[in-house]
Amino acid sequence: MNDKMPITLTVNGEVVSQHVSPRDTLADFLRSALQLTGTHLGCEMGACGACLVLIEDRPIHACLMFAVQADGMVIETIEGLNDRGIIADLQEAFHQRNALQCGFCTPGMLVTAYHLVKTDQASSRELIRDGLSGNYCRCTGYEAIVDAIEKVASARKADAGRVASEEVGA
Amino acid sequence: MKARAFSYVRPTSVGDALGAYAQADDASFIAGGQSLVPALVMRLQAPSLLVDISRIESMKGIALHDGWLRIGALTRHFETLTDPLIQKHAPLLSEAAPYVAHPAIRNKGTLGGSVALADPAAEFPAIMLALGAEMEIAGAAGSRRVAADDFFIDLYQTALEPGELLVALHVPVVKEGQRWAFDEFARRRGDYAVVGGGVIASFDGGKVGDVRIVFISVGSTPVRVKAAEQALIGNSLDIGAIQRAQQALETELDPPDDKDMTSTMRMHLARVLLGRLLERVRKSA
Numbered sequence: 001m002n003d004k005m006p007i008t009l010t011v012n013g014e015v016v017s018q019h020v021s022p023r024d025t026l027a028d029f030l031r032s033a034l035q036l037t038g039t040h041l042g043c044e045m046g047a048c049g050a051c052l053v054l055i056e057d058r059p060i061h062a063c064l065m066f067a068v069q070a071d072g073m074v075i076e077t078i079e080g081l082n083d084r085g086i087i088a089d090l091q092e093a094f095h096q097r098n099a100l101q102c103g104f105c106t107p108g109m110l111v112t113a114y115h116l117v118k119t120d121q122a123s124s125r126e127l128i129r130d131g132l133s134g135n136y137c138r139c140t141g142y143e144a145i146v147d148a149i150e151k152v153a154s155a156r157k158a159d160a161g162r163v164a165s166e167e168v169g170a
Numbered sequence: 171m172k173a174r175a176f177s178y179v180r181p182t183s184v185g186d187a188l189g190a191y192a193q194a195d196d197a198s199f200i201a202g203g204q205s206l207v208p209a210l211v212m213r214l215q216a217p218s219l220l221v222d223i224s225r226i227e228s229m230k231g232i233a234l235h236d237g238w239l240r241i242g243a244l245t246r247h248f249e250t251l252t253d254p255l256i257q258k259h260a261p262l263l264s265e266a267a268p269y270v271a272h273p274a275i276r277n278k279g280t281l282g283g284s285v286a287l288a289d290p291a292a293e294f295p296a297i298m299l300a301l302g303a304e305m306e307i308a309g310a311a312g313s314r315r316v317a318a319d320d321f322f323i324d325l326y327q328t329a330l331e332p333g334e335l336l337v338a339l340h341v342p343v344v345k346e347g348q349r350w351a352f353d354e355f356a357r358r359r360g361d362y363a364v365v366g367g368g369v370i371a372s373f374d375g376g377k378v379g380d381v382r383i384v385f386i387s388v389g390s391t392p393v394r395v396k397a398a399e400q401a402l403i404g405n406s407l408d409i410g411a412i413q414r415a416q417q418a419l420e421t422e423l424d425p426p427d428d429k430d431m432t433s434t435m436r437m438h439l440a441r442v443l444l445g446r447l448l449e450r451v452r453k454s455a
Contacts, residue, residue, distance in 0.1 A: 003177070005178065021175065022175070022176055022177060022178035022220065023172060023173045023174070023175050023176060025172075025173075025207075025211070028172075044171065044211055045208040045211065045212065046204060046207070046208055046274075046275060049272075049274065052274055055277075055278075058248075058274075058277040059273065059274045059277060060274055060277050060278050061204075061274055061275070061278070063207075063211075064203055064204055064207045064208070064275075064278065065203055065207065065278070066173075066178070066203075066207070066220075068178050068222075069180075069200075069203070069222055069224070071180075112273070112274070129359075130268075130273075130359065131273055133272050133273070133358075133359045133360040134271070134272025134273060134274050134275065134360060
């Protein structure tokens with residue numbers, strides 16, 4: 001029953017082939033086998049959002065699937081997203097606005113924020129709050145996080161040409 | 171916590187999935203896993219085999235046929251918000267979708283999984299009941315269809331027998347002149363509703379024709395309130411009819427007291443919610 005199974009998946013642009021136990025969650029696999037510890041484990045039941053990764057371009061809880069289920073999928077973690085212009089802008093805005101304190105929730109916040117900005121779902125504070133409803137932060141009270149995302153979304157919207165050129169290169 | 175060890179198979183056909191399930195003593199099907207994985211890691215369940223059905227093509231896709239919309243059970247929650255066929259032909263389903271959990275859960279969780287789990291606090295089982303959907307079920311003896319009215323039996327208990335698979339949901343397409351509304355009370359956005367409900371009604375010369383009204387989080391299953399429906403049928407949807415429907419709830423709903431709320435409070439919220447839903451249906455003419 002504990003027999004390991006082979007999986008091949010693409011993580012941050014690199015093809016990875018490994019053997020996993022069926023019971024290993026994707027989050028544990030990323031953190032332990034691949035040493036990608038930016039994916040955080042908070043609640044391990046899909047409530048806190050600290051473990052969000054992009055799977056086929058959508059934020060999904062890495063704690064709520066088993067690594068073996070991710071066979072053949074394309075996954076991006078916060079480490080991979082770091083190369084993107086949107087993430088750089090978000091990191092700067094989070095820093096400027098003090099949108100983090102302990103930082104535990106921040107990788108998940110950035111994955112959600114990246115998706116909101118990239119898919120144009122950050123055009124109002126209400127939309128941003130709705131988009132963040134599955135991300136817990138126990139330090140900031142969210143106001144600064146919403147501020148930071150709103151700032152990046154509106155700045156990038158104002159300079160849409162820059163977004164287009166950057167995403168082509170991403 | 172971590173799940174207990176299990177074996178894993180990922181069949182690509184319904185027949186292979188049923189076969190794999192039948193060969194284990196205590197298998198579980200897994201699709202989106204957004205409710206099952208928490209149950210596994212908390213060890214509320216510990217099957218020896220997971221049969222991953224998430225890549226069975228015949229359980230995917232959305233198509234129109236003979237006045238029905240066949241929605242594959244593997245349709246993810248977010249697709250009920252974005253799919254043009256669902257938006258056009260099952261708008262009540264799209265209207266309820268934003269209330270289902272949080273965006274990341276909606277990116278992975280499946281419609282069939284939610285309906286098969288039959289959580290009485292979940293939106294989609296209740297929407298299937300409101301729409302008069304039929305469940306397409308595959309089993310060793312072949313395929314059968316079960317009406318939503320006969321599908322939800324008790325807490326987490328449905329007409330699905332062990333080893334059977336919900337492969338698709340058949341929803342009658344919305345008809346000209348039908349009006350609908352969905353709403354719920356929840357403590358925080360994305361939390362389970364403390365009371366929720368949906369209405370879909372047709373009108374005949376200004377009078378209510380067919381109407382179906384359902385509630386969530388008021389009992390052990392999604393609940394259809396037929397006495398409240400009867401209070402409306404054949405009448406204009408005016409304040410008097412709405413009040414009579416609200417009063418009729420007293421005879422059909424008996425929510426239990428629980429740690430969150432007294433039965434009295436939940437009944438009050440159900441009356442308020444029904445009033446709001448019917449007012450919205452009235453104004454949407």
